[in-house]
Amino acid sequence: MSTRLNIQFNDRQKKSLEEMAEELGTTQAGVLKTALSLLKVAIREREQHNDIAVVKDGKIVKEIVGILND
Numbered sequence: 916m917s918t919r920l921n922i923q924f925n926d927r928q929k930k931s932l933e934e935m936a937e938e939l940g941t942t943q944a945g946v947l948k949t950a951l952s953l954l955k956v957a958i959r960e961r962e963q964h965n966d967i968a969v970v971k972d973g974k975i976v977k978e979i980v981g982i983l984n985d
Contacts, residue, residue: 957983 935946969977
């Protein structure tokens with residue numbers, strides 16, 4: 916079963932969504948579905964008291980903070 920949602924974005928958000936869809940070769944809905952999956956991972960990791968980071972060559976290059984309010 917699928918559900919249709921009506922979401923309002925400001926101009927900046929809409930432009931970002933369009934650019935991400937273009938870059939990823941997907942639809943705007945595809946971008947939002949991917950974002951939802953990533954947020955689900957972030958929530959699960961927070962529940963396990965883990966941090967989220969960008970890692971390159973085994974080293975943390977950027978810690979991701981502030982996407983989930985504690």
